[in-house]
Amino acid sequence: MTNPAWDVLVATCPSRTSLAKIANKWTAMIVIALNDGPLRFGALRETVDGISGKVLTETLRDLERDGILTRTMYNEMPPRVEYELTALGQTLQGPLAALGRWAEEHIELVLRAREDYDQRPDRS
Amino acid sequence: MTNPAWDVLVATCPSRTSLAKIANKWTAMIVIALNDGPLRFGALRETVDGISGKVLTETLRDLERDGILTRTMYNEMPPRVEYELTALGQTLQGPLAALGRWAEEHIELVLRAREDYDQRPDRS
DNA sequence: CCGGATCCGATTCGATACTG
DNA sequence: CAGTATCGAATCGGATCCGG
Numbered sequence: 001m002t003n004p005a006w007d008v009l010v011a012t013c014p015s016r017t018s019l020a021k022i023a024n025k026w027t028a029m030i031v032i033a034l035n036d037g038p039l040r041f042g043a044l045r046e047t048v049d050g051i052s053g054k055v056l057t058e059t060l061r062d063l064e065r066d067g068i069l070t071r072t073m074y075n076e077m078p079p080r081v082e083y084e085l086t087a088l089g090q091t092l093q094g095p096l097a098a099l100g101r102w103a104e105e106h107i108e109l110v111l112r113a114r115e116d117y118d119q120r121p122d123r124s
Numbered sequence: 125m126t127n128p129a130w131d132v133l134v135a136t137c138p139s140r141t142s143l144a145k146i147a148n149k150w151t152a153m154i155v156i157a158l159n160d161g162p163l164r165f166g167a168l169r170e171t172v173d174g175i176s177g178k179v180l181t182e183t184l185r186d187l188e189r190d191g192i193l194t195r196t197m198y199n200e201m202p203p204r205v206e207y208e209l210t211a212l213g214q215t216l217q218g219p220l221a222a223l224g225r226w227a228e229e230h231i232e233l234v235l236r237a238r239e240d241y242d243q244r245p246d247r248s
Numbered sequence: 249c250c251g252g253a254t255c256c257g258a259t260t261c262g263a264t265a266c267t268g
Numbered sequence: 269c270a271g272t273a274t275c276g277a278a279t280c281g282g283a284t285c286c287g288g
Contacts, residue, residue, distance in 0.1 A: 102215070107142050
């Protein structure tokens with residue numbers, strides 16, 4: 001099923017274009033946020049704290065194009081649009097959630113490493 | 125050990141700065157490339173196909189600062205510099221390798237999803 | 249010749265203002 | 269409410285140059 005010739009380390013390999021999109025902080029946070037079920041555009045913007053509307057729109061479109069999530073628009077007033085992970089997107093949830101957890105669980109060690117690094121006298 | 129208040133979805137949380145660095149294609153590829161042991165700068169540049177010297181240098185410095193890898197310089201001629209994952213970096217190897225594998229294993233589905241999306245008539 | 253610093257164009261980012 | 273448009277600012281990234 002999987003072509004063993006695919007290798008993200010090869011510049012021209014299509015799998016790298018996919019890695020480039022999923023190895024992105026906004027993608028990670030959006031997929032993490034959608035773990036508990038579909039969310040509206042506004043709810044996503046609140047949950048993924050600090051994201052701008054423009055970047056949220058762009059990232060959501062890219063993810064929809066790649067089959068990671070679906071966009072469902074309801075013809076209501078006021079308009080309502082919901083985003084939800086596809087089956088494919090749910091297979092991505094694990095790896096990205098693991099990344100998020102790693103960041104939360106190891107931030108203390110990272111902060112300590114930064115202090116050590118910044119206080120090194122040898123900045124030759 | 126882990127502060128439950130840390131949440132990568134909160135803009136001001138330090139863990140997000142860490143997530144922003146590890147959720148990056150170059151970081152992912154470098155950590156993946158270092159899985160089999162230390163590599164020299166030049167070997168890394170070949171292995172992570174397509175990366176420029178500048179970006180490689182910057183990313184390696186960031187990762188060194190965060191305690192993900194070590195940089196060892198040998199006073200030889202010609203110069204030799206080796207990069208190697210730390211114990212902390214090895215805990216990151218799993219999650220990032222999983223991301224790379226996801227990209228390779230699901231690229232076919234992603235490519236098909238892109239075709240479908242691009243052929244949709246309703247681009248209202 | 250290797251590691252990496254510099255320069256500078258290209259891309260991305262994000263705040264604001266506006267539309268259906 | 270859910271976007272789109274526009275436009276500086278910031279970041280990324282590649283070609284090129286430099287020190288040992």
